[in-house]
Amino acid sequence: MELLTPAEMDRADLLTIAGGSSGFALMLHAGRHVAQAAMELAEPGPILVIAGPGNNGGDGLIAATELVALGRTVHVMLLGERDALKGDAAMAAREWKGPLLPFLTQSIGSPALIVDALFGSGLNRPVKDQALEIIEAVNHSGVPVLAVDLPSGINGATGAVMGAAIRARETVTFFRRKIGHLLLPGRLHCGKVRLVDIGIEPAVLDEIRPQAFENDPDLWLPDFPVPRADGHKYGRGHAVVVSGELSQTGAARLAARGALRAGAGLVTVASPRDALAVNAAALTAVMVRPVDTADELGAMLADRRFNAVGIGPGAGIGEATQGKVLAALAAGPAVVLDADALTSFAGQPEALFEAIKSTSNPQVVLTPHEGEFPRLFSDMSNKNPLRSKLERVRVAAQRSGAVVLLKGADTVVAAPDGRAAIACNAPPWLATAGSGDVLTGIIAGLLAQRVPAFEAACIGVWMHGEAACEAGPGLIAEDLTETLPAVHRRVYDELGVEY
Ligand SMILES: NC(=O)C1=CN([C@@H]2O[C@H](COP(=O)(O)OP(=O)(O)OC[C@H]3O[C@@H](n4cnc5c(N)ncnc54)[C@H](O)[C@@H]3O)[C@@H](O)[C@H]2O)[C@@H](O)CC1
Ligand SMILES: [K+]
Structure with a gap:
């Protein structure tokens, strides 16, 4: 509404x-x-x-x-x-x-x-x-x-x-x-x-x-992806999640599982070679592929069947991650950037915004929390009382050319055209280690199913909050992916889809 x-x-x-x-x-x-x-x-x-x-x-x-x-x-x-x-x-x-x-x-x-x-x-x-x-x-x-x-x-x-x-x-x-x-x-x-x-x-x-809405199903129900009875997994997209180094691969796996639970037909973790065994051992339905460099990622994404990419959770901060982000944006799948992918552009956000604005596929979502947000938008930290959270996110979306999702108990999603949604379904126990990684994955999974970026971000935030409510207090990030099927069923009920 x-x-x-x-x-x-x-x-x-x-x-x-x-x-x-x-x-x-x-x-x-x-x-x-x-x-x-x-x-x-x-x-x-x-x-x-x-x-x-x-x-x-x-x-x-x-x-x-x-x-x-x-x-x-x-x-x-x-x-x-x-x-x-x-x-x-x-x-x-x-x-x-x-x-x-x-x-x-x-x-x-x-x-x-x-x-x-x-x-x-x-x-x-x-x-x-x-x-x-x-x-x-x-x-x-x-x-x-x-x-x-x-x-x-x-x-x-x-x-x-x-x-x-x-x-x-x-x-x-x-x-x-x-x-x-x-x-x-x-x-x-x-x-x-x-x-x-x-x-x-x-x-x-x-x-x-x-131009502002509550983030609830009324806003995006027609865009919610429902698998077709005559469809197959290839029709539901192929999401790629970029893994970090050996010591920090868990975040990418959480995201990958989120993408799969959000309904992506296929999910592949693009993993550094030295982390390949760890990732492969810990993943079952998710595939693994060796990718060390930005060039390798770019070459992989030249195959347009990989139609959505999530980068950031556990990715590591620095030039290597910057390069992978730019390679993903240049290749043209839908992209969700979180955590280290954002921080890697601290001090030079213009390079990121330029790449976003010149991508052939303008389906890009940035998912900062309040600590990461001013690394890209230094004049708009939450310490600056001149603008509301809604205004800050709107300006950020316009400036970057991406859909921006600023996390919190009142997560705001804004599109460059000014549309914005405010969520109020996240319980306090959702603020737990790894929960943002799952959100990145859910959004990548929705993008893979060709949900437009603004709606994908809104649906992702809402499902993430509902999954946390479903899991209840004591939640850990791993629970979110396991309660998502109940959230899907609730949306199906609203859509009148039988299951
Ligand atoms: N807009 C609408 O469609 C309707 C509005 N209605 C009511 O009207 C309200 C808005 O009425 P108003 O525009 O008259 O505004 P308010 O009644 O909210 O307040 C305005 C008055 O408070 C004073 N004021 C503002 N800030 C102050 C402060 N910090 N310290 C001391 N005084 C302060 C102003 O000088 C002014 O006299 C709505 O909140 C709602 O309750 C309803 O009657 C129904 C219809
Ligand atoms: K009042």
């Missing part, structure tokens, strides 16, 4: 109003949904609504009015003067007939539930002073919080905490989720996100054309 920036949400709102609805009608829907969620969440006892000076506060005031009508005791605190409210929020305030408590921490008390309607998508600067004190006091109170639209203090476009932010049990948001609901740390502040319809027609999206 699409993810919106606050600016895009404002457009959705304006297009709906231009189509004949009133802004206040949207607010009434929003406030009623919030009240409904509050009824479900709140134990018996009073409910405190903390309202801010904009339309997020307006939603809160409508919810307060509705909750009283539903028989609840409701207290309201408002930041600023009632008379200072404008537009729809002023209309909402006229609906609220009760008193307003002073905007002080002492007013919080110990309600059954707090409805956080302080700031939503209009947050445009760090919270300070009174608002900051209230947010911190709410977080310390231990009272469950229902956030309206966004937990106050979370930037809807970036997920950043602007000074301080509410930690909500649940968040009710409208029409479509916002990017800040998925990117960290925002996601951690939202609790469960409830998406409700407030009367905005999905057709407005035709005009807005959002």
Whole structure:
């Protein structure tokens, strides 16, 4: 499903109003949904609504009015003067007939539930002073919080905490989720996100054309590779994984098994001669072929049946790996570059980007983690707070000409054309040795089946997260390939494919 920036949400709102609805009608829907969620969440006892000076506060005031009508005791605190409210929020305030408590921490008390309607998508600067004190006091109170639209203090476009932010049990948001609901740390502040319809027609999206999506099957289901009943393994591509030296061959084997489990028809490990015996002894369905140099790799890949290559896990950092990367890009299969393949270009990323842009087959995926990312994009480390993770990955994709996948609990995949997907299905135990190697292999396996690079990266990330959920806590990288069949079955169920 699409993810919106606050600016895009404002457009959705304006297009709906231009189509004949009133802004206040949207607010009434929003406030009623919030009240409904509050009824479900709140134990018996009073409910405190903390309202801010904009339309997020307006939603809160409508919810307060509705909750009283539903028989609840409701207290309201408002930041600023009632008379200072404008537009729809002023209309909402006229609906609220009760008193307003002073905007002080002492007013919080110990309600059954707090409805956080302080700031939503209009947050445009760090919270300070009174608002900051209230947010911190709410977080310390231990009272469950229902956030309206966004937990106050979370930037809807970036997920950043602007000074301080509410930690909500649940968040009710409208029409479509916002990017800040998925990117960290925002996601951690939202609790469960409830998406409700407030009367905005999905057709407005035709005009807005959002370019960010949640990474879930809705996004790529038609591209998911399903073997044909009349097909054979040669029709499902042949992935090559480049192995490192004798002492570090395990990573390539993990990747190779990932490629096979992702559905590649055939997988070959291109192994240095001195590691051949080790690789061959430890592999069964995966084949092994001696490849020491970039020239040898290039010669192997001249056979176009090898249609996808994964390089990086355990590859070693330096000129030898650089050479193999350039040979793979020149030969024209789809390519996924990870780990040492990326680090080998630290300090000279332009050489890599040039090679990517001049490849005859522009199906290239880069899969850095936050440590590797600034080795290629030195101005965009996560220490640089000027850009969100989404923006950083988009710029990286545009600059490199490749699909870029930046790993993390909120893995972002972006294509050079601006499309981007944010994942939220990875469990914390997925962060374990070797799990990135398996991801590289899964993506290589999908590329081998001719899934386009952006979709291959998205599907790979999603399957990897699902496989980890399936394996559960205590996961080691080897488990991921073994739980992948269950993930395939889940996708087949969604596709309605029998097995
Ligand atoms: N766009 C839409 O389609 C709809 C929006 N609605 C609500 O309207 C909200 C957006 O309303 P607004 O644009 O009025 O924005 P908000 O209500 O989120 O906040 C804007 C107000 O807060 C102030 N403010 C911003 N940052 C501050 C800070 N750090 N410290 C102190 N004051 C600060 C601004 O000066 C302004 O007065 C949404 O989050 C949603 O809850 C709903 O009513 C339904 C429809
Ligand atoms: K809020």
